[in-house]
Amino acid sequence: MQNSGINVLFEGSNFERLLGGLLVTMEIAFISIVIGTVLGIVMGLLRTLKSGPIRFVLRFYLETFRIIPILVWLYVVYFGFTPLLNVNISGELTAIIVFSLWGAAEIGDIVRGALESLPKHQVESGQALGLTYGQLYRHVLIPQAVRRMLPGSINLATRMIKTTSLVVLIGVVEVVKVGQQIIELGVIKAPAASFWVYGFIFILYFLVCYPLSRLSKRFERRWQN
Numbered sequence: 001m002q003n004s005g006i007n008v009l010f011e012g013s014n015f016e017r018l019l020g021g022l023l024v025t026m027e028i029a030f031i032s033i034v035i036g037t038v039l040g041i042v043m044g045l046l047r048t049l050k051s052g053p054i055r056f057v058l059r060f061y062l063e064t065f066r067i068i069p070i071l072v073w074l075y076v077v078y079f080g081f082t083p084l085l086n087v088n089i090s091g092e093l094t095a096i097i098v099f100s101l102w103g104a105a106e107i108g109d110i111v112r113g114a115l116e117s118l119p120k121h122q123v124e125s126g127q128a129l130g131l132t133y134g135q136l137y138r139h140v141l142i143p144q145a146v147r148r149m150l151p152g153s154i155n156l157a158t159r160m161i162k163t164t165s166l167v168v169l170i171g172v173v174e175v176v177k178v179g180q181q182i183i184e185l186g187v188i189k190a191p192a193a194s195f196w197v198y199g200f201i202f203i204l205y206f207l208v209c210y211p212l213s214r215l216s217k218r219f220e221r222r223w224q225n
Contacts, residue, residue, distance in 0.1 A: 005192035009200055014182050018197075021175030022204050028095045028174070029161045035096070036103020036160075037153070043104055044111020045137070058108060065105040071166050073098045078170045091172040099160055110152045114145035147219075154216040158209045175201055 009015055047058050065073070078094040081087070089097075118141060126136040168177040179197045186193045 005186075005190035006196045008182060008186040008190050008193040009196055011186070017178050017182070018175060018200060018204070021173065021178035022208075024092070024172065025161070025164045025174040026208070028092060028099065028164050028167065028172070029157070031096050032099030032103055033157050033160060035100035037107050039100065039104035040107020041111055043108030044115065047108060047112040048115050062105045062109055065102050070098065070102060070163055071169065073102070074166060074170050091167060091170045094170055095164065095167040095172055099164070103156065103160060106156050107153060110149050110156070111145065113152075114148040115141055117148060118144055151216045151220045154212050154219070158212045158216070161209055161212075162205065175204060 009018070043058055043061075046054055049055070074094060077098055078089060078091065082089050122140055122144075123136065126140045131139065164174060165176045167174060168180070173181075179201050183194045183197050
């Protein structure tokens, strides 16, 4: 075991550096999910309006994120906007911008789907009781829609956490990048270091994402009816 390469994880500050890289990953994902959720709720409500132009624009916005790979979005913002606008955009800020916009698009569609799936008679009953548009959403529609939104929203959060590994390609020093640095420094002394380093990163992602996956399935079972 001594020469298997596992020791590379505990040499110097390698273990702490990997955990620090995971913290960067989680910070990008958490901030993006929060911003994306707030913007997505607004977009979802707007998509339930009868306005054709608004629905078309928001639908087009959603499709651009579904059709164009997230990596291309990262490159466009990081390498495209920087010289175009003559501003300095860091890799972390680029990641937060792109992931927030992606999250807003997907959350908006989840909110729209949840609201439009509610029985029509609930809207009619609320209107018959004299509820205003705001009261109808606040007291009747949104509380029920939240149940239907949670499983999909949690699944999206899991996807966003996993996809943050792409930010290594624009220079962000997150957990995968830290792992690469450790392997490059220790590969001569321990040729099997990549197995242990990437294996440890695999475990870190599993520990973060698996509870979210279980939570999503639990909500689906509880509220499937």
